[in-house]
Amino acid sequence: MHRPxxxxxxxxxxxxxxxxxxxxRRSKPHRRQAHRRLRRLxxxxxxxxxxxxxxxxxxxxxxxTKIHGVVTKCGYDFNLFVRNSLIDMYFKLGLExxxxxxxxxxxxxxxxxxxxxxSGYCLGGYxxxxxxxxxxxxxxxxxxxxxxxxxxxxxxxxxxxRWLFDAMPVRNVVSWNAMxxxxxxxxxxxxxxxxxRQMQQAGSVRPNDVTLVSVLPACAHLGSLDLGKWIxxxxxxSRMELGLFLGNALADMYAKCGCIAEARQxxxxxxxxxxxxxxxxxxxxxMHGHADEALAYFYEMLECGMKPNEIxxxxxxxxCTHAGLVDKGxxxxxxxxxxxxxxxxxxxxxxMVDLLSRAGRLEKAEDLINSMPMxxxxxxxxxxxxxxxxxxxxxRGERVVQRILELDSEHSxxxxxxxxxxxxxxxxxxxxxxxxxxxxxxxxKTPGCSWIEVDNTVYEFFMGxxxxxxxxxxxxxxxxxxxxxxxxxxxPKTDLxxxxxxxxxxxxxxxxxxxxxxxAFGLISTSEGTTIRVVKNLRVCNDCHEAIKIISGIVQRxxxxxxxxxxxxxxxxxxxxxxxx
DNA sequence: GTAGGGTTAG
Numbered sequence: 001m002h003r004p005x006x007x008x009x010x011x012x013x014x015x016x017x018x019x020x021x022x023x024x025r026r027s028k029p030h031r032r033q034a035h036r037r038l039r040r041l042x043x044x045x046x047x048x049x050x051x052x053x054x055x056x057x058x059x060x061x062x063x064x065t066k067i068h069g070v071v072t073k074c075g076y077d078f079n080l081f082v083r084n085s086l087i088d089m090y091f092k093l094g095l096e097x098x099x100x101x102x103x104x105x106x107x108x109x110x111x112x113x114x115x116x117x118x119s120g121y122c123l124g125g126y127x128x129x130x131x132x133x134x135x136x137x138x139x140x141x142x143x144x145x146x147x148x149x150x151x152x153x154x155x156x157x158x159x160x161x162r163w164l165f166d167a168m169p170v171r172n173v174v175s176w177n178a179m180x181x182x183x184x185x186x187x188x189x190x191x192x193x194x195x196x197r198q199m200q201q202a203g204s205v206r207p208n209d210v211t212l213v214s215v216l217p218a219c220a221h222l223g224s225l226d227l228g229k230w231i232x233x234x235x236x237x238s239r240m241e242l243g244l245f246l247g248n249a250l251a252d253m254y255a256k257c258g259c260i261a262e263a264r265q266x267x268x269x270x271x272x273x274x275x276x277x278x279x280x281x282x283x284x285x286x287m288h289g290h291a292d293e294a295l296a297y298f299y300e301m302l303e304c305g306m307k308p309n310e311i312x313x314x315x316x317x318x319x320c321t322h323a324g325l326v327d328k329g330x331x332x333x334x335x336x337x338x339x340x341x342x343x344x345x346x347x348x349x350x351x352m353v354d355l356l357s358r359a360g361r362l363e364k365a366e367d368l369i370n371s372m373p374m375x376x377x378x379x380x381x382x383x384x385x386x387x388x389x390x391x392x393x394x395x396r397g398e399r400v401v402q403r404i405l406e407l408d409s410e411h412s413x414x415x416x417x418x419x420x421x422x423x424x425x426x427x428x429x430x431x432x433x434x435x436x437x438x439x440x441x442x443x444x445k446t447p448g449c450s451w452i453e454v455d456n457t458v459y460e461f462f463m464g465x466x467x468x469x470x471x472x473x474x475x476x477x478x479x480x481x482x483x484x485x486x487x488x489x490x491x492p493k494t495d496l497x498x499x500x501x502x503x504x505x506x507x508x509x510x511x512x513x514x515x516x517x518x519x520a521f522g523l524i525s526t527s528e529g530t531t532i533r534v535v536k537n538l539r540v541c542n543d544c545h546e547a548i549k550i551i552s553g554i555v556q557r558x559x560x561x562x563x564x565x566x567x568x569x570x571x572x573x574x575x576x577x578x579x580x581x
Numbered sequence: 582g583t584a585g586g587g588t589t590a591g
């Protein structure tokens with residue numbers, strides 16, 4: 001690739017591949033000669049186009065421009081294929097001006113040329129321009145449609161994407177993949193899964209590895225283990241190769257659905273592993289609280305000659321956080337830049353503040369924030385606020401709240417925290433004022449929401465939700481459990497609930513938290529002994545954590561809850577996090 | 582064999 005001069009002298013007039021095909025039919029030797037010339041031409045074409053493609057993929061603008069020079073010198077720059085590749089390369093290198101000039105100078109243009117232009121506009125973020133060109137195109141093929149669809153999807157304009165998807169005459173795998181990936185990458189996970197189901201119902205197109213790589217993250221986020229397992233079987237059934245992307249996506253799905261053992265199995269099974277694979281298995285172990293394994297994987301990875309990046313260190317630091325390994329965490333934090341050349345980002349500082357705050361070292365956490373080379377964000381301060389809440393350091397907490405509200409006047413957690421502190425200090429007027437201010441500013445608390453999958457369907461529950469058709473049964477299950485739990489000595493931890501309601505209402509509010517509803521639904525709709533798996537969008541509250549521990553003992557079932565930051569495996573009245581989270 | 586679809590953290 002770096003010595004394109006070796007290509008040898010070009011055929012006399014390479015841009016004339018069109019006439020070559022129809023000329024020189026006078027005699028056999030002539031025809032043979034022409035044939036040979038054509039073949040040589042194609043060979044050069046092929047070499048140029050694939051080298052240009054490589055430059056585009058590697059974003060290697062130095063070699064890209066060099067090869068453009070060679071192409072011109074050999075007289076190939078008006079060859080249709082080569083010209084298309086050149087334009088595409090320049091778009092992908094971000095050198096739009098070159099691409100436009102080349103496009104304008106084309107003697108002939110085909111669908112591919114126009115598709116390249118549309119794709120180039122999309123890459124530059126000019127979707128509306130792309131759409132204008134697309135609408136003008138007389139001849140369109142499925143590539144044109146898919147290009148437009150993913151152009152919209154990349155910018156989050158899913159409705160426009162979907163409109164085109166529905167409008168296109170013939171859909172192939174790539175069109176389906178583009179739309180599914182669009183949903184998946186814009187966090188519309190249920191839509192991604194729904195469309196995947198429609199794809200199978202349509203039956204005309206068989207999903208390929210790319211389809212699955214787009215659906216698996218959706219399963220991972222929603223905790224849709226049934227579908228994930230089905231995909232795993234589908235992979236072995238159709239003898240698909242477990243390549244890097246597919247293996248990574250599958251392992252991550254298992255890890256995020258609470259099956260760390262299966263994740264490890266997939267990981268071990270993969271013949272090739274890259275940095276992403278290692279990061280997945282390290283982060284996965286961390287989420288399950290298996291800090292030792294996360295660290296072991298880290299060292300194994302180093303032995304394989306992999307260089308850790310910022311994501312790898314996020315995994316390591318969260319592993320330390322969830323296991324309370326403060327000193328280890330500090331050690332890695334210091335070493336990451338010195339020994340591995342990975343500069344800590346805000347996220348890493350956030351992780352460290354979290355680690356220190358949870359361990360009760362609030363002073364040190366605050367010092368760390370003040371020593372940050374960049375501006376601390378709401379997440380970093382929020383981690384400290386969490387510590388203040390656990391260790392009831394109200395003085396520091398108030399100070400932190402001020403800083404948070406300076407950054408984000410709509411930070412709901414701060415208002416709730418402040419109101420609760422005032423209330424617990426008996427300053428009910430201040431508490432009321434705080435809540436009023438919250439309402440006046442239009443601050444909305446993120447509603448707690450839990451998902452559970454039963455019979456291939458993911459059900460969603462909000463706090464106090466009564467929209468489920470089996471609502472009555474769910475609530476009587478909760479009442480029944482409540483009685484048994486009281487007998488087992490459980491007392492609701494009402495101190496973190498809003499203070500403007502009385503004790504009985506507080507208990508009620510607690511008992512209808514979304515995770516409890518989901519668990520109750522799981523209990524009535526699955527057979528005895530089945531493990532219950534719930535995913536929650538926020539962190540599990542203290543009371544729910546206690547309650548679920550007891551429930552797991554009463555019903556003799558494993559209950560696995562994934563909250564915003566980690567996994568809790570409840571069994572026989574205990575939780576895998578050892579109450580440290 | 583020039584154009585379109587893909588995994589990890591926050």
